[in-house]
């Protein structure tokens with residue numbers, strides 16, 4: 001089979017409103033606001049993998065067309081080191097005028113509920129200072145974790161877990177483009193595992209397709225029980241915090257308890273890196289390192305020793321080495 005190195009959640013992220021499944025009311029409202037070329041501050045609340053970041057990107061692409069990159073700043077609250085970094089970036093970005101006809105720029109603040117209450121107060125002042133030429137679009141899992149003064153400045157849109165019929169639409173589209181065979185049971189298995197999280201569905205579909213073009217429910221179920229992303233994230237977070245021993249223990253635990261192979265762990269690590277609260281340059285470095293270790297595993301090196309070496313790189317990265 002031909003090697004496909006693209007990540008399907010990115011490859012199949014809808015680029016237009018029509019591609020977004022479910023969330024009908026939200027899409028309708030946001031389409032109208034975007035067409036009027038004048039959006040208020042928006043707060044997208046709801047579970048992971050339901051289209052919040054996707055919709056934010058579509059809005060800016062619709063607003064600015066080819067100029068979207070110049071007029072758009074994306075910040076992840078849990079990545080940035082503190083509110084001062086967020087405010088400085090906003091300040092730098094807001095200093096220059098928007099390019100094109102739209103009178104404002106857009107700042108997307110992902111995972112805004114990761115900010116402390118104090119940081120949110122500071123953010124609120126920043127919003128006030130720059131609201132003449134910036135609109136904030138924020139995403140969060142729980143709107144209740146966002147302070148009232150921010151909530152009251154935003155139009156709040158509540159995303160729901162996707163229904164089976166919606167998830168099915170995306171699966172069928174991807175299956176067609178990737179030449180996969182999948183029947184109703186296969187779709188049911190993917191949906192069951194995901195609980196309405198579309199990112200998870202697509203990741204699991206890609207993992208299954210890496211094995212065979214024929215997506216059977218059995219295979220889906222087998223793969224979905226391999227390394228749970230949450231577990232691997234804990235392994236990496238221990239390493240980044242400098243606790244090499246705990247990180248190794250947890251890794252061994254995941255591998256033995258769930259009988260996951262080294263290469264499955266590597267795949268999970270590769271996915272998790274992008275969500276970690278570290279600098280983008282470090283993410284790139286760790287991704288490279290992970291690729292190198294994967295190569296050594298395919299060459300027949302000892303799995304656990306290689307994974308330990310990889311964790312050591314995370315420890316070093318955590319220390320800023």
Ligand SMILES: Nc1ncnc2c1ncn2[C@@H]1O[C@H](COP(=O)(O)OP(=O)(O)O)[C@@H](O)[C@H]1O
Nearest residue numbers: 009013020021048049050051052053054198199
């Ligand atoms: N409502 C949706 N319609 C179509 N695809 C979706 C939808 N929600 C999620 N996806 C898919 O799942 C991936 C993750 O979605 P994203 O918008 O980043 O989720 P989140 O709500 O966590 O920000 C996207 O790349 C896209 O492929």
Ligand SMILES: [Mg+2]
Nearest residue numbers: 052053110139
């Ligand atoms: Mg998101």
